[in-house]
Amino acid sequence: MTQKSSGGAEKTSFSEERIAAYATIIGKEELEELFQLGELVRATKVQQINSARRGGGVAEMLRSLIPFERGLGLDVSWEVISAGPEFFTYTKTLHNFLQGKPKVPDLVGTKIYWDTNRRNYGLIRKDADVLFIHDPQPAGLIKFASTEELQHQRWIWRCHIHLSHEYHFVLDFMRTLIEDYDLAIFSTGKFLPPWDVRTTIMLPYIDPLSEKNRELPPEQVPEICWEHGLDDLEKKPLITLVSRFDPFKGQEYAIEAFKLVRKEVPCQLLMVGGTAGDDPENEAIFAQLQERVKDLPDAHLLNLPPDSHVEINAFQRAASIILQPSLKEGFGLTVSEGMWKEKPVIGGDIGGIPGQITDGYNGFLVSPSEKGIEEMAQRIKYLLLNPYFATEMGKRGKEAVKERFLITRGVRDELRLIKNLRKTII
Ligand code: UDP
16 A cells, blocks of 8 residues: 655555565565564664656665565655756766766756755655665765764665776766765675775565566466567567666667577567656667667567556566666666566676576576677577476576565665664764
């Protein structure tokens, strides 16, 4: 159940029974540990701040995390900064630079960045003990905290993007911000920057009981595919790629690999994406992809609203193979989502993806470049022609996600961190 409070913050209730349902997946003992940890940190007031309520991986995780932690008795709230389009154009430029791809820098944007962060400072709960600030967009909030506030609050920056080390002037901008934080969290050790701030690694997670990942009634999957114009899945096995329309997600490589496969094996490709409130590139990249597939039979391109969770779930379940050929990737929740659904996932060998896929065992890794096109085509053909192997690979994928990438592990990591931070709060 979801309701809006007058302050715009989303209040979500999540009963203890709902949490108990996770025991069927992870076992009673692990869940018991979460309740015990919850008891220990109940008195701590926690706030999470990001830049989009819907769309993209951070919103996906917070949507499940907040009610879960509340169900454990925590006093945790989630706020989203409000900003105009110029702010998001600037922060997407910053995001692209940080991931190693320059866009035309917008100098005026720096002023908008600071004005917006200053304006949003009022979102910070004065009584918060621990603040998790996600990604670069709201990272500037810390600069408006008083010395006294910084003394009694712990500020954590959680970085979900692929932090490349190419552009020093952009990294320096982030460094001067992040060095004020008590801790910076990254999704893999590969991204750790040489900054003067304590760092740690925490893996992202998916929620197996969310609309995105829960089991669906078997008849609903083909129904949703049919409603969206897909062909008979028996005749043309489906290859699915779920991603925002973004320069790093690799849709253009997927199209080229699909062209090679389709010459030899009947199949269909679905690239589905949607908007995120903090990503202004959706329309332009969607238009470029439309142009690329307009004369390509069996290629489907869908731009859906960001809350199309059941549809995405169905497209992942309908797939014989899932692709995520990213060029840069902070983590790539879509990889774990596909693996959880027992699908063989072919992912770019970059960023957080190899942390999820063990090449040849529970998925395939391909070069995150043009070289990856031929590699991807080979692997797709192999999987389509060897369904037994694909099924086994998918089963192993689910096991890997169960062990390492479920929300229950994510909550445990966060509660342990909060417990340790409490000792340092004055
Ligand atoms: N997603 C979605 N609709 C879309 C595209 C993506 O619901 O049209 C979801 C996807 O299922 C995943 C999240 O958004 O849960 C994307 O997270 P990921 O870490 O893969 O990438 P990000 O968008 O954060 O770079």
